[in-house]
Amino acid sequence: MKNTTLRVGLRGTVTLPKQLRDQYALTTNDLLLAEPTPEGILLRPAVATAIEIYTDERLAEFAEEERKFEERVKNDPKLRNWIEEGSRRFAIAAKKAKRRASTAASH
Numbered sequence: 001m002k003n004t005t006l007r008v009g010l011r012g013t014v015t016l017p018k019q020l021r022d023q024y025a026l027t028t029n030d031l032l033l034a035e036p037t038p039e040g041i042l043l044r045p046a047v048a049t050a051i052e053i054y055t056d057e058r059l060a061e062f063a064e065e066e067r068k069f070e071e072r073v074k075n076d077p078k079l080r081n082w083i084e085e086g087s088r089r090f091a092i093a094a095k096k097a098k099r100r101a102s103t104a105a106s107h
Contacts, residue, residue, distance in 0.1 A: 023104045025097050 006014050016026065024045065026032075031046040054062070073080050 023100060
């Protein structure tokens with residue numbers, strides 16, 4: 001994609017062209033880092049993670065729920081197949097996104 005002129009709105013908003021949003025798999029409410037550089041402003045995808053410190057009791061709850069879930073998956077072939085299919089689809093989507101990002105970076 002060639003350089004595109006963007007307009008800064010009244011409240012400082014900038015709308016990225018659809019082609020760029022698609023190319024970088026950006027969707028509504030995704031976070032971007034705005035980084036000042038000598039050349040101008042660099043926008044990069046940002047990752048936000050919530051932080052919670054768990055007590056030993058809470059960790060034990062997680063472990064018990066995980067044990068129950070693993071037992072359920074082990075005994076339910078339909079659920080196991082559903083999870084495997086979801087994992088396969090996720091892996092394919094991740095590869096496509098990586099290819100798009102790689103292609104975009106080389107342009």
